[in-house]
Amino acid sequence: MIAVAGSMTTDLAKGANSVKAVFDILDRKTEIEPDDEQGMKLERVDGNVEFKGVHFRYPARPDVVIFRNLNLRVAQGKHVAMVGQSGSGKSTIIGLIERFYDPQEGQVLIDGHDLRRLHLRSIRTHIALVSQEPTLFAGTIRDNILYGREGASEAEVVEAAKAANAYGFISALEDGFETSTGERGVQLSGGQKQRVAIARAIIKNPAILLLDEATSALDAQSEKTVQDALDRIMVGRTTIVVAHRLSTVRNCDSIAVLQVGCILEQGSHEELLSRGPTGAYSALFSLQGEEIIGKARDIIGPSLINVLDSGRRTAKNKAGWS
Known part of the structure; x- marks a missing residue:
């Protein structure tokens, strides 16, 4: 027994270190509290978004400036695209609107209110994000759509799936909406996962829609199917599109070119x-x-x-x- 225990010393030490790392994360206090009782809950969100003199660096890379005095305004119902080279800060725009981070200087405003003064969990119910790699959880397709809005009716789930161009492939599955997606959606193809994520965004009925490279990882056929669904969900909603392929943003109301921490130029495609x-x-x-x-x-x-x-x-x- 002693010999066996001795041979496991290294593994036990590694396990202890791993457990400590987990508890360090669990014990860490966040500076951004989603349920801060002092946060203001808006009765209505129109979807006006503004970046006002924003300076930002990631906490893990304090020496790298992402934004220098960034100013951007997206009016209610307008579609604005963010383009630029890798590392220009396109996806950081999304992260700041979702308030994954706070800027070191300046303000991110929703309908004229500083995002830091709003009840975060409440304001996020009015914002939907569709990213390049959709987040699906272990469960059924129905469960994953309902994460957008718990308590939605069966008819609303079906309508959301139809609007997302997902109903066809879901109906063809043996278990339909009860089909298990697997951890991280491994049971579905890339295009199918993206359409489920879009259905989840649709059922949320957001005032603000964020699209972060939503079609960049798809093949041509899947991209067209997903883009058609996105075009439908964008109608009437404030939409911020982060894209690498410029062909996907040419119909936006405005396109902003990011470079070296600021907006270099902005206007329509033409x-x-x-x-x-x-x-x-x-x-x-x-x-x-x-x-x-x-x-x-x-x-x-x-x-x-x-x-x-x-x-x-x-x-x-x-x-x-x-």
């Missing part, structure tokens, strides 16, 4: 393209066009590249630059 190749958005648009041409060359060979190049030149000419 307005930004009209600034020519020296504009930041035009440069991104051109770069993605070159990437598409390169991928096409690898897949279909050089024989059809001239057709693609011709189309690209035509698009540039229509935009007023060459």
